[in-house]
Amino acid sequence: KQEVTQIPAALSVPEGENLVLNCSFTDSAIYNLQWFRQDPGKGLTSLLLIQSSQREQTSGRLNASLDKSSGRSTLYIAASQPGDSATYLCAVWNQAGTALIFGKGTTLSVSS
Amino acid sequence: DTAVSQTPKYLVTQMGNDKSIKCEQNLGHDTMYWYKQDSKKFLKIMFSYNNKELIINETVPNRFSPKSPDKAHLNLHINSLELGDSAVYFCASSSGLAGGSTDTQYFGPGTRLTVL
Numbered sequence: 001k002q003e004v005t006q007i008p009a010a011l012s013v014p015e016g017e018n019l020v021l022n023c024s025f026t027d028s029a030i031y032n033l034q035w036f037r038q039d040p041g042k043g044l045t046s047l048l049l050i051q052s053s054q055r056e057q058t059s060g061r062l063n064a065s066l067d068k069s070s071g072r073s074t075l076y077i078a079a080s081q082p083g084d085s086a087t088y089l090c091a092v093w094n095q096a097g098t099a100l101i102f103g104k105g106t107t108l109s110v111s112s
Numbered sequence: 113d114t115a116v117s118q119t120p121k122y123l124v125t126q127m128g129n130d131k132s133i134k135c136e137q138n139l140g141h142d143t144m145y146w147y148k149q150d151s152k153k154f155l156k157i158m159f160s161y162n163n164k165e166l167i168i169n170e171t172v173p174n175r176f177s178p179k180s181p182d183k184a185h186l187n188l189h190i191n192s193l194e195l196g197d198s199a200v201y202f203c204a205s206s207s208g209l210a211g212g213s214t215d216t217q218y219f220g221p222g223t224r225l226t227v228l
Contacts, residue, residue: 034216043116043202044155044219089155098168099145099157100217 002027002094006103013080014111021075021106023090028068031093034100035064035075038087047088048075080110115139116220118203124226125193133188133223135203142207143167144186145217146178149200158201161186193227200224 003026013019023033032051036044048057048064050073056065063076077084087107091100116137125131137144146158160168164180175191186203203220 036219041222043221044204046216046218049216087153094157099160099170101157102155104152104154 002030002092002101004090004092004101004103006088006090006106008106009104010107010109012109012111015080015082017080017110018076018078019080019108021077021088021090021108023073023075023103025071025073025092025101028071030068033064033066033073033090033092035062035073036089036091038089038105040086044089077108080108082110082112084108085110115218116203116205118201118220118223120223121221122224122226124228126228127193127195129193130189130191131193131225132190133201133203133225135186135188135220137184137203137205137218137220139205139207139218141205141218142183143205144180144183145204145206146186146188147202147204147219149202149222151199155202159186159188190225193225195227198225198227 005024007022030052034049035047037047038044050057050066061078066073087105089102089105091102094101119134143162145160147155148158149155157170158172159178161180177189180186200222202222204217206217
């Protein structure tokens with residue numbers, strides 16, 4: 001059964017710092033991996049999707065990497081801003097390819 | 113234009129009542145989902161539908177019955193509500209059926225259900 005773990009659960013940094021959020025999954029036979037952002041009281045916004053054949057994806061200040069063999073993904077945020085404060089969720093497709101399996105998220109707080 | 117919309121946004125009701133949450137997507141997607149986010153913020157799949165057909169039911173009590181009148185709608189009806197049903201329920205959609213799909217899932221804003 002696929003399980004997704006995210007570390008750390010919470011992170012506080014001053015504005016301008018570069019940071020890394022970690023995601024690990026137990027079954028390396030994934031179809032793809034997706035990173036989401038959730039603001040308090042809001043829905044999820046997709047940030048990056050990495051196909052199983054890819055190693056990384058970039059969007060602006062965000063870079064996500066994928067190492068299937070070790071069951072790990074990282075989300076790198078460059079030059080963090082207070083507006084980046086949110087919960088970041090990592091998700092992989094389940095073995096049947098019918099739904100996303102989510103981690104519990106990392107809550108990021110960026111202070112100005 | 114809202115891609116995935118849910119109504120209502122907030123729902124407060126008594127134990128034992130029956131309630132429905134509606135979801136609509138205007139993205140032309142074939143697959144829709146319901147997720148439950150509990151008090152610890154853990155998000156878990158409940159159902160997925162592809163072209164109005166049930167694809168997955170993740171051991172959800174049969175008090176929960178999804179209904180898909182057409183590809184653009186997936187409603188969630190809950191009978192005999194219990195305290196433990198209190199959570200935020202998210203609807204989502206994607207272009208194709210997963211399993212090799214590279215499509216992003218798009219989420220609605222959520223419905224916060226409180227059972228008293």
